[in-house]
Amino acid sequence: MSLLQALNLPVPPSLGSAAAAKQPADAKSAASGKAAPAAKSGKLLEAAEAWRRTHDEAQARVEALKTAVMSHCADSPAPLVKEIDKGLLKLDAVLKTVDQRLADALATAGGAADGAAMQSELAKAKAIVTEYGNYVKGEPLVAHMDRNPFGTKPGLQALLADGLSRAAKAIG
Amino acid sequence: MGTITEAQRKWLQQLGVDTAVAVAVAEPESELVKAGSSGDPAPGAADEYEAPSPDPPVTGGKVSLNPRFKPELPYKLDPSYFLEQAEKEEKEAKETLVKMNKALADVKAFVANMPQDQMVRSSYAQIMTEVRKRFPEAAGLSQWVKTTENRVPSLKGKLPSAKALMEVVQKEVKTRGAELGWSLSTGKNPGTVNSDRLLAAYMSELPAGVTVQISGGVVQLSLEGAALAVATPAGQADASADKKGGSILLKNDDFSVQVKTEWADFDPELRGEWKKVNDQASTVLKLKADRDKAKLELEHKKKSGEEITADMTVDLEKKEAEFNLAWKKLQEQVTVTAKATEEKISASVRYLKKDKNDKDAVKAGLDAEVDLKAMQGTVKAFVATPTIEAALQVTAAADKVAAKLELTAVKSGVVVTANFERALDETKAAIEVMTKDGKTKLAAELKKKADDLSAKIKLVHETKDLKLAAELEKTLKEVRGSIELEYAKGNTTLKGGVTGSTTGEVGGKVQIDIALKNGRTFTGGSDKLSFAANVSTKGYKFEVAFSMGEPVETASLQDLFKDADAQIKALYKLAGDKGVRSIEDAQALNAKMQEVMASVNDTAKKAKTLKKKSEIQASFGFSIEGDWPAGGKAAPPAAMFGVTIRFG
Numbered sequence: 001m002s003l004l005q006a007l008n009l010p011v012p013p014s015l016g017s018a019a020a021a022k023q024p025a026d027a028k029s030a031a032s033g034k035a036a037p038a039a040k041s042g043k044l045l046e047a048a049e050a051w052r053r054t055h056d057e058a059q060a061r062v063e064a065l066k067t068a069v070m071s072h073c074a075d076s077p078a079p080l081v082k083e084i085d086k087g088l089l090k091l092d093a094v095l096k097t098v099d100q101r102l103a104d105a106l107a108t109a110g111g112a113a114d115g116a117a118m119q120s121e122l123a124k125a126k127a128i129v130t131e132y133g134n135y136v137k138g139e140p141l142v143a144h145m146d147r148n149p150f151g152t153k154p155g156l157q158a159l160l161a162d163g164l165s166r167a168a169k170a171i172g
Numbered sequence: 173m174g175t176i177t178e179a180q181r182k183w184l185q186q187l188g189v190d191t192a193v194a195v196a197v198a199e200p201e202s203e204l205v206k207a208g209s210s211g212d213p214a215p216g217a218a219d220e221y222e223a224p225s226p227d228p229p230v231t232g233g234k235v236s237l238n239p240r241f242k243p244e245l246p247y248k249l250d251p252s253y254f255l256e257q258a259e260k261e262e263k264e265a266k267e268t269l270v271k272m273n274k275a276l277a278d279v280k281a282f283v284a285n286m287p288q289d290q291m292v293r294s295s296y297a298q299i300m301t302e303v304r305k306r307f308p309e310a311a312g313l314s315q316w317v318k319t320t321e322n323r324v325p326s327l328k329g330k331l332p333s334a335k336a337l338m339e340v341v342q343k344e345v346k347t348r349g350a351e352l353g354w355s356l357s358t359g360k361n362p363g364t365v366n367s368d369r370l371l372a373a374y375m376s377e378l379p380a381g382v383t384v385q386i387s388g389g390v391v392q393l394s395l396e397g398a399a400l401a402v403a404t405p406a407g408q409a410d411a412s413a414d415k416k417g418g419s420i421l422l423k424n425d426d427f428s429v430q431v432k433t434e435w436a437d438f439d440p441e442l443r444g445e446w447k448k449v450n451d452q453a454s455t456v457l458k459l460k461a462d463r464d465k466a467k468l469e470l471e472h473k474k475k476s477g478e479e480i481t482a483d484m485t486v487d488l489e490k491k492e493a494e495f496n497l498a499w500k501k502l503q504e505q506v507t508v509t510a511k512a513t514e515e516k517i518s519a520s521v522r523y524l525k526k527d528k529n530d531k532d533a534v535k536a537g538l539d540a541e542v543d544l545k546a547m548q549g550t551v552k553a554f555v556a557t558p559t560i561e562a563a564l565q566v567t568a569a570a571d572k573v574a575a576k577l578e579l580t581a582v583k584s585g586v587v588v589t590a591n592f593e594r595a596l597d598e599t600k601a602a603i604e605v606m607t608k609d610g611k612t613k614l615a616a617e618l619k620k621k622a623d624d625l626s627a628k629i630k631l632v633h634e635t636k637d638l639k640l641a642a643e644l645e646k647t648l649k650e651v652r653g654s655i656e657l658e659y660a661k662g663n664t665t666l667k668g669g670v671t672g673s674t675t676g677e678v679g680g681k682v683q684i685d686i687a688l689k690n691g692r693t694f695t696g697g698s699d700k701l702s703f704a705a706n707v708s709t710k711g712y713k714f715e716v717a718f719s720m721g722e723p724v725e726t727a728s729l730q731d732l733f734k735d736a737d738a739q740i741k742a743l744y745k746l747a748g749d750k751g752v753r754s755i756e757d758a759q760a761l762n763a764k765m766q767e768v769m770a771s772v773n774d775t776a777k778k779a780k781t782l783k784k785k786s787e788i789q790a791s792f793g794f795s796i797e798g799d800w801p802a803g804g805k806a807a808p809p810a811a812m813f814g815v816t817i818r819f820g
Contacts, residue, residue: 069184072176072180073176076176077193078735078738078739078771079193080189080191080193082738083189083190083191083193084184084189086189087184087187087188087189088187090187090188091187144183144186144187147183148183149177149179149180149183150180150183
């Protein structure tokens with residue numbers, strides 16, 4: 001892009017042919033990275049917001065489980081209640097690993113100035129989805145919470161998997 | 173709320189919860205894979221729980237980001253995960269063990285290398301105080317050993333004794349012949365030696381945060397902590413008494429009983445001056461300890477050929493400079509205050525001896541003269557060899573003579589009770605309003621107390637008994653506290669508009685917030701041990717007192733402090749409990765708080781005391797010289813707040 005084009009000034013005819021000859025190359029360049037597609041950006045920003053909601057929902061379900069356990073065990077001897085309180089803290093590890101980094105990466109990709117930057121951020125987001133996915137699949141604590149015998153059904157594995165699936169779709 | 177079922181127990185165990193601490197839980201099964209259901213399951217919950225099977229069934233799903241990612245795979249609890257946790261715990265314990273052993277070796281080296289002149293003037297308690305400051309890891313050794321024995325059974329037999337710290341110190345002291353030296357050179361009597369050893373033994377096994385002192389044959393232990401901030405439904409707990417809206421406002425908050433003396437030569441500020449000197453001496457001691465520690469670390473690094481960074485040298489130089497400055501200031505303070513004190517006390521002695529017919533005054537003057545000479549001796553010693561210990565001796569001698577003179581001044585002075593009487597009159601007026609308001613039962617109780625105060629204040633005028641005066645001040649404070657509490661409770665109901673309010677909130681304030689803001693004192697214990705837990709939003713102080721004659725074994729004290737710490741925190745957590753926030757009745761709220769603190773009283777009652785000399789020797793691991801003092805009940809620790817909740 002010439003300085004005149006960049007400043008939105010008319011291109012003199014003497015330079016017109018040269019500009020026309022250069023046009024296909026510029027167009028190609030824009031397609032590959034310069035202008036990030038607006039529709040894609042919007043989708044990614046939506047996906048970022050969706051993941052934040054998923055994470056918040058997951059957090060609320062973990063807290064609800066903790067409350068259910070503590071309420072059920074409240075009448076137990078004090079030393080046991082203390083032990084349980086301590087044990088339940090371990091549950092926090094899940095959402096400290098499966099955290100908001102994905103939302104941040106999706107938001108950064110959605111706000112990228114050009115296609116190249118978007119692609120780079122999407123690669124990061126994809127890596128995070130893979131990392132989270134492996135964790136949700138392999139971490140016993142996730143399923144341990146889902147199969148708790150305290151009357152609550154957190155459905156964490158399904159919730160997180162669904163959230164990841166939607167994020168993956170947005171990434172493409 | 174309900175019984176913990178077998179399935180629930182297993183679930184908790186798999187989370188690393190040690191369910192064996194509970195007596196009410198069913199006996200655990202040895203296998204993880206079998207989930208029985210021996211208890212009452214939570215409705216619709218426990219029955220559906222299945223313990224992990226080595227070969228679980230597979231169900232379908234739909235997420236597929238990559239071929240290996242199948243979050244829909246059914247839960248398979250990998251026992252290795254929990255084995256890993258146990259291994260991790262063992263690894264951490266082993267690492268701590270290395271640190272503990274190193275700390276013990278450092279303690280040994282510290283005592284072994286203590287300069288002889290310091291050692292001669294020291295005591296077990298002083299050495300242990302220094303050791304706890306310098307080697308905080310060693311201070312926590314005893315409790316760590318006890319916890320680790322249970323949590324990591326594989327380390328049993330490899331851990332040091334819970335008494336290792338005292339043993340190491342004692343061995344080194346004996347090796348250097350200091351114990352014998354202390355008895356010979358300082359003329360310590362067996363009673364002093366024994367209390368010194370008991371004090372040191374407690375210090376060696378109780379957590380660093382617990383302070384220990386023995387005074388007048390009473391062992392006093394205390395633990396202070398910060399208040400716990402608890403998230404409440406309306407935000408952070410912000411407890412404050414809503415006095416503004418009350419129909420009774422108690423304005424006269426100064427209800428002190430004072431003594432006015434015509435004795436111009438007596439300076440009531442004298443003891444305060446020496447207290448300042450004493451505080452400065454403590455600061456200097458701390459700075460000295462910090463400097464010595466930095467020096468020791470540097471020397472240790474030099475010896476072991478480790479790299480010495482510029483930061484470390486600068487740090488040592490900084491500590492050295494701080495110490496020198498504070499030490500110089502202390503020396504000046506001691507010299508100036510001692511000079512002023514000598515002049516004032518000499519004047520007091522002259523005043524007391526001037527009227528030969530006043531035999532009591534002459535006797536007091538002669539006594540003061542003897543104490544003054546003793547003080548002058550310590551000042552002389554300090555001038556000849558200015559050490560921190562000598563400064564402390566001057567402080568102690570000066571405080572002794574100043575205290576005696578203060579007492580004499582009180583006896584010859586006039587009791588001033590104007591403020592007290594004004595506050596009492598105001599309180600009586602408030603009680604009358606209470607009666608008119610229909611709060612007759614409480615008003616009658618408080619009126620009785622107020623009348624009693626009126627009678628006793630006359631006695632104070634006659635006897636000049638300041639101890640009794642202090643009790644009266646305390647009682648008046650309690651009576652006023654009860655009135656304020658009653659009206660704060662009244663506000664809650666009236667302002668809420670309905671007596672059946674489910675939130676208990678008034679302008680964002682609720683009873684529990686007010687109670688914690690005003691503070692509560694919980695007292696209890698057994699016939700041998702008394703405790704007081706003073707809890708408010710400013711922090712908490714848990715104190716225990718018992719007679720040295722029948723000391724409480726350390727394990728019981730460890731349990732008691734641990735339990736108190738946990739329950740006081742649970743008390744703060746009440747501010748975040750919706751149910752408790754809806755309690756409007758002060759009595760019901762106090763009962764709830766008492767319920768939370770009940771386990772502390774239970775633990776206190778269970779505390780085992782050591783009755784015989786042989787038991788004490790065996791429990792603490794030191795030999796007793798002469799007879800051990802007789803046992804008795806120590807006075808309970810002081811209550812700090814107007815509302816006291818007593819356990820029967």
